[in-house]
Amino acid sequence: MKKMLISPSLLAADFARLGEELAAVEAAGADMLHLDVMDGVFVPNISFGMPVIASLRKASGMFFDVHIMITDPIRYIDGLAKAGADGVTFHLEAAPDTGAVIDRIRARGMKAGLTLRPGTPVEELLPWLPRLDLALVMTVEPGFGGQSFLPEMMEKVSAIRREAERLGCPRLIIQVDGGVGRDTAAACGAAGANCLVAGSAIFGKKDYAAETEAIRAAALAAIHK
Ligand code: DX5
Numbered sequence: 001m002k003k004m005l006i007s008p009s010l011l012a013a014d015f016a017r018l019g020e021e022l023a024a025v026e027a028a029g030a031d032m033l034h035l036d037v038m039d040g041v042f043v044p045n046i047s048f049g050m051p052v053i054a055s056l057r058k059a060s061g062m063f064f065d066v067h068i069m070i071t072d073p074i075r076y077i078d079g080l081a082k083a084g085a086d087g088v089t090f091h092l093e094a095a096p097d098t099g100a101v102i103d104r105i106r107a108r109g110m111k112a113g114l115t116l117r118p119g120t121p122v123e124e125l126l127p128w129l130p131r132l133d134l135a136l137v138m139t140v141e142p143g144f145g146g147q148s149f150l151p152e153m154m155e156k157v158s159a160i161r162r163e164a165e166r167l168g169c170p171r172l173i174i175q176v177d178g179g180v181g182r183d184t185a186a187a188c189g190a191a192g193a194n195c196l197v198a199g200s201a202i203f204g205k206k207d208y209a210a211e212t213e214a215i216r217a218a219a220l221a222a223i224h225k
């Protein structure tokens, strides 16, 4: 049986109760925690940064999957490592030297992820796959939670899956982020994703465990069909 990792996005949590929200998704069976860091420049929104991640780090041993929407990301890799990030995913549009950012993330003992905006062709990401732990396909324009899933992005997921198989990268995590919920998870699984980010589909619901498992089950059912 293949695995389907679920990474709830804290952006949709109640920020007045972050510690409790983190404990709740952990108890609900989440595999990692997705933390969206936005700088107000690369995207037209500001979320949270290192001090919040460092505080949460003290409260949890979960894998912190940090998605940075930041211009010139290399400036913040050391700070993210110090704050307790386990993995950092950055935007190829934001970094003048993609390889240097990957190397810095790795040198700080973290897993390296790369992502792209919906409008950026997947061909720009494919050459980097052998150097990555995670490839993220954005299924909304980065910047805000609660937007609608862009199904046409599934072609990118399939292209990454095919190229990962061709190159022999069996451990690559192929993640999808934006508008993922019980209704859209199947398309992600069918296209070849093995890790789903879900913000508004989990937080704000009564039963986080039921939502987490429904998303996971829908994606897995599509793979094993
Ligand atoms: C958008 C973020 C997402 C966002 C997803 O810029 O990268 O992680 O929180 O939220 P939902 O699941 O509500 O689309």
Ligand code: ZN
Pocket (backbone or CB within 6 Å): 009, 034, 035, 036, 067, 177, 197
């Ligand atoms: Zn994200």
